[in-house]
Amino acid sequence: MxxxxxxxxxxxxxxxxxxxxxxxxxxxxxxxxxxxxxxxxxxxxxxxxxxxxxxxxxxxxxxxxxxxxxxxxxxxxxxxxxxxxxxxxxxxxxxxxxxxxxxxxxxxKGDSPTDIVFQEEGPTVLLVVGVNGVGKTTTIAKIAHRYLGMGKKVMLVAADTFRAGATEQLQIWADRLSISLVKGSQNADPASVAYDGVKKAKQENVDLVIVDTAGRLQNKQNLMDELSKIRRVMSKEINDAPHETFLIIDATTGQNGVMQAKAFAEVTKLTGVVITKMDGTSKGGIILAIRDELGTPVRFIGLGEKMEDLKEFDIDSYLYGLCVGK
Ligand SMILES: Nc1nc2c(ncn2[C@@H]2O[C@H](COP(=O)(O)OP(=O)(O)OP(=O)(O)O)[C@@H](O)[C@H]2O)c(=O)[nH]1
Ligand SMILES: [Mg+2]
The missing domain is CATH 1.20.120.140 (SRP54, nucleotide-binding domain)
Known part of the structure; x- marks a missing residue:
């Protein structure tokens, strides 16, 4: 057959x-x-x-x-x-x-888990990176929604202190989901906000802490320094944190997205990729390209703007969607 x-x-x-x-x-x-x-x-x-x-x-x-x-x-x-x-x-x-x-x-390239792998004890930390506008904040909200639905206690951390309005946007989602958000003042050191976040998560017995970052790619060295500082301070408070680092890629950017993925993989360790806006492109092959070029597994896929439109990536469903449909 x-x-x-x-x-x-x-x-x-x-x-x-x-x-x-x-x-x-x-x-x-x-x-x-x-x-x-x-x-x-x-x-x-x-x-x-x-x-x-x-x-x-x-x-x-x-x-x-x-x-x-x-x-x-x-x-x-x-x-x-x-x-x-x-x-x-x-x-x-x-x-x-x-x-x-x-x-x-x-x-x-191997069968890998898609769902977040939770620590046996203490908070599991997920760091989210990606360039502007790819859907980081929305995806964070969708991921939070997913694990809240599974009975996990979730907290958000606004370590994107660079862009005006970034924290407010995350605050709106935190309010809608009725979860807490740790934030700093505009232009505060992102690493200090991340540190406060994981510290509070530990005190409050949170299961999952999701950290939003500014992910500017214009200067690779700065980005590398910023992300390694964030990682370093978090691991001081929680062993091996961040346990997961997801890179968000906008499917509609095509091969440019593949370039971004390569660049981020050079500056920080990634445990997964999330492809967003799959519904907005006719060129869904980007998933295969990323897997081929980086070997990093695609963990989730954004198929629309609603909270429920984030799905675990599954190659069967993907090929079914690509070739067969309803
Ligand atoms: N159709 C569709 N739209 C999406 C999806 N994911 C995100 N978006 C939209 O993409 C736009 C940008 O999303 P954000 O979450 O603000 O992106 P961001 O990466 O946080 O952006 P910055 O904070 O400005 O860097 C919003 O209008 C989202 O609704 C998706 O899977 N499908
Ligand atoms: Mg954002």
Whole structure:
């Protein structure tokens, strides 16, 4: 059975609550699916039997979906090899082979947890980084909402003391979620706010502390210094903090997002990536590109503006959203 039929069968058997998740994926990835699947099916119609041009066009489709040139080349080569070995010339079957190859490529990098891994004792600290406007604050609120729903005690820390209004924005979310926020004055040292935050979290037996940062990339050395100072002061108060560092990437920025990911990976240790605004792009391949270039797992994916639109990243649901849909 091909992967597409397998995914269809798997999703038809899902329980109601899982179906709701699949629905969010399906809806959030509508633009990407229209772009990718439609191109694939018109390609199959154009070439019943495959040839050199077919593979060139297939490669083009991958590149246009933002999976990145390197990965596109690698995948096409693999598909070509497999199709020769298995003597497949039917274009629809080749498309199935392509999806399978994308799946295997992702899984080859290892199966990693998506949910936050909680410390057995004391607060778990999540540091959130990323450039301006990618959706850091919104994602923090969504993550807080998710774990509040699981009965965890959550606290927010506004260590973005650089941008005017950043703290106020986080305060609005903290109020809406009825959780506490630790903040400093404008232009206060972000590390001192982060320190106050983890200290208070420890005193108040918080399960999860989420720290928002300013993440300016204009000057790598400054960013590196700032983030390492934040990490250092937090680890003084709580062992091994931050336990998780998530980089937020806006899917609509395409290959620029991949560049950001590389730059951040150079300045600080990342344990995961969150891709936001997936619903706003037709080029959903960025997830595969990031995994391929960095090896950092995508932990969550933002598929809309509502609190419930943040989902754990799951390669099956992703490929289902990209290729099959409802
Ligand atoms: N459609 C959609 N919009 C999103 C998603 N995530 C965030 N946004 C929107 O993106 C915009 C920017 O989000 P913020 O959370 O303020 O981004 P930020 O990274 O904190 O921005 P700065 O603090 O200015 O650096 C807001 O309008 C959000 O509603 C998503 O998954 N889908
Ligand atoms: Mg913000």
């Amino acid at each position: 091909g992967l597409i039929s397998f995914l269809k069968e798997k999703f038809s058997k899902k329980k109601d609550n899982e179906k709701a998740d699949a629905e969010v994926y399906s809806k959030g990835m509508e633009k990407s699916r229209q772009n990718f699947s439609n191109k694939l099916s018109s390609l199959s119609k154009k070439y019943k039997k495959v040839n050199q041009e077919y593979f060139e066009e297939l490669e083009e489709i991958l590149i246009e979906s933002d999976v990145g040139v390197n990965l596109a080349l690698k995948v096409i080569e693999e598909v070509l090899e497999k199709s020769k070995k298995q003597k497949i010339t039917d274009s629809e079957e080749i498309n199935e082979l392509l999806i399978e190859t994308l799946f295997e490529g992702y899984m080859d």
